[in-house]
Amino acid sequence: xxxxxxxxxxxxxxxxxxxxxxxxxxxxxxxxxxxxxxxxxxxxxxxxxxxxxxxxxxxxxxxxxxxxxxxxxxxxxxxxxxxxxxxxxxxxxxxxxxxxxxxxxxxxxxxxxxxxxxxxxxxxxxxxxxxxxxxxxxxxxxxxxxxxxxxxxxxxxxxxxxxxxxxxxxxxxxxxxxxxxxxxxxxxxxxxxxxxxxxxxxxxxxxxxxxxxxxxxxxxxxxxxxxxxxxxxxxxxxxxxxxxxxxxxxxxxxxxxxxxxxxxxxxxxxxxxxxxxxxxxxxxxxxxxxxxxxxxxxxxxxxxxxxxxxxxxxxxxxxxxxxxxxxxxxxxxxxxxxxxxxxxxxxxxxxxxxxxxxxx
Numbered sequence: 001x002x003x004x005x006x007x008x009x010x011x012x013x014x015x016x017x018x019x020x021x022x023x024x025x026x027x028x029x030x031x032x033x034x035x036x037x038x039x040x041x042x043x044x045x046x047x048x049x050x051x052x053x054x055x056x057x058x059x060x061x062x063x064x065x066x067x068x069x070x071x072x073x074x075x076x077x078x079x080x081x082x083x084x085x086x087x088x089x090x091x092x093x094x095x096x097x098x099x100x101x102x103x104x105x106x107x108x109x110x111x112x113x114x115x116x117x118x119x120x121x122x123x124x125x126x127x128x129x130x131x132x133x134x135x136x137x138x139x140x141x142x143x144x145x146x147x148x149x150x151x152x153x154x155x156x157x158x159x160x161x162x163x164x165x166x167x168x169x170x171x172x173x174x175x176x177x178x179x180x181x182x183x184x185x186x187x188x189x190x191x192x193x194x195x196x197x198x199x200x201x202x203x204x205x206x207x208x209x210x211x212x213x214x215x216x217x218x219x220x221x222x223x224x225x226x227x228x229x230x231x232x233x234x235x236x237x238x239x240x241x242x243x244x245x246x247x248x249x250x251x252x253x254x255x256x257x258x259x260x261x262x263x264x265x266x267x268x269x270x271x272x273x274x275x276x277x278x279x280x281x282x283x284x285x286x287x288x289x290x291x292x293x294x295x296x297x298x299x300x301x302x303x304x305x306x307x308x309x310x311x312x313x314x315x316x317x318x319x320x321x322x323x324x325x326x327x328x329x330x331x332x333x334x335x336x337x338x339x340x341x342x343x344x345x346x347x348x349x350x351x352x353x354x355x356x357x358x359x360x
Contacts, residue, residue: 001106001172005130007098007138007160008045011037011145013153016094025096025145032101035141041095041158042083048161049086051173053078054120058175067115089158096155098141100134106164108172117170124174127162132324157227204345211341214241218337221330232328236314239337240284246344247287250294285311295343307336 016023018039026035038044057063057078068074104125112121138160146153164172205215221234282290288307296303310333316323 001104001125001167002165003100003102003104003106003125003130003162004047004165005100005134005160005162006045006048007100007134008041008048008158009096009098009142009155010041010090010093010158011096011153011155012093013151014094014149026141033137033141034099034101035096035145037094037096039094041090041097042086044095044097045083045086045159046079047163047171048159049082050075050079050118051161051163051175052082054173055175056082058120063113063120072116086158089156093156095158096142096145098138100137104130104164106172106174108166112172114170119166119170119172120175121172122175124164124172127174127176128324128326130162131160131326135324135326201342201345204349205341208345211242211245214238214245215341217241218334218341221334227325228328228330229325232313232330232333233317235330235333235337236310239333239340242337242340243284243288243291246291246295246340247282250291251282251287254290254293291340291344294347295340297339297343303336306332310336 014037016037016039020039022040022044023037024035025037026033028034042049053075054063057075062068062074063071106125108119108124109121112119112124142155146155162174164174166172205211208215215238217234218238221231221238285304285308289304292303292307310329313323313329
């Protein structure tokens with residue numbers, strides 16, 4: 001089946017005002033590659049905008065059977081919302097659109113939904129494999145633009161995505177089960193309990209002076225304009241620093257708890273010896289294991305294994321191995337940071353509150 005893969009990048013260093021026609025930069029029909037500069041980025045990404053709108057509507061249970069009578073108006077409104085999001089990301093910059101057209105093995109599943117002149121389904125083909133295969137060509141195109149322009153251009157990825165075209169000319173929007181990477185969120189109102197919890201956690205975070213730097217680093221990884229590689233590096237650095245900062249506190253607590261279990265001098269002597277031998281020999285996974293005793297909420301071995309797997313990805317990057325940027329588990333690292341920061345701040349606040357009560 002025919003595929004069209006679009007990769008769009010806002011570019012700083014080239015002027016192309018609104019109203020000017022698209023500027024062709026490259027076109028090789030034989031290899032199915034076309035590159036152009038446009039001032040109408042959101043409009044040129046209509047198919048990707050509609051795809052994201054459809055996915056959002058599916059997750060929000062807005063595509064029923066039968067369809068709502070105003071379905072197409074809802075889809076149009078949702079698509080326009082995505083286009084506005086793109087426009088906010090692009091700002092006043094022109095956009096380089098890189099288009100690849102080719103053939104891919106694809107099968108429309110039986111549960112596909114036909115709506116007018118397009119089809120929506122899940123897993124008609126391996127989108128991740130296609131994206132990974134084209135990633136070196138996208139990088140080559142951007143490098144060619146930069147060296148050809150002779151000026152230090154900067155690119156910011158706006159979006160990439162694929163749609164299929166069937167033999168009868170219909171567009172096929174195929175999504176994968178891994179919707180997290182698509183950037184789709186189902187928004188929910190904040191209940192009173194959440195509002196109270198947020199208020200309390202903001203106060204805890206504002207009072208956590210020693211963790212100010214690590215929270216700032218974590219926030220950098222959450223910025224939507226940051227590419228996934230830099231977001232992962234920032235998120236992992238924040239998590240690594242957090243673990244290192246929390247370890248001494250929870251190591252002492254674990255030692256005290258073990259000593260309290262049994263008054264035997266032999267146990268205390270053994271713990272003293274372990275503390276002396278291991279004083280500067282704990283690796284990052286060891287430190288995480290210790291703080292997880294108090295902050296992991298019962299996930300236990302699964303969470304420790306997950307941490308080691310995430311560290312393995314970081315190590316592969318550090319050692320120069322090729323890792324697909326889109327596959328970097330940034331969200332998993334961010335969520336682990338969220339959990340351990342939250343549980344530490346709340347536990348620490350509760351402990352200080354208890355200490356004040358006992359002192360009265």
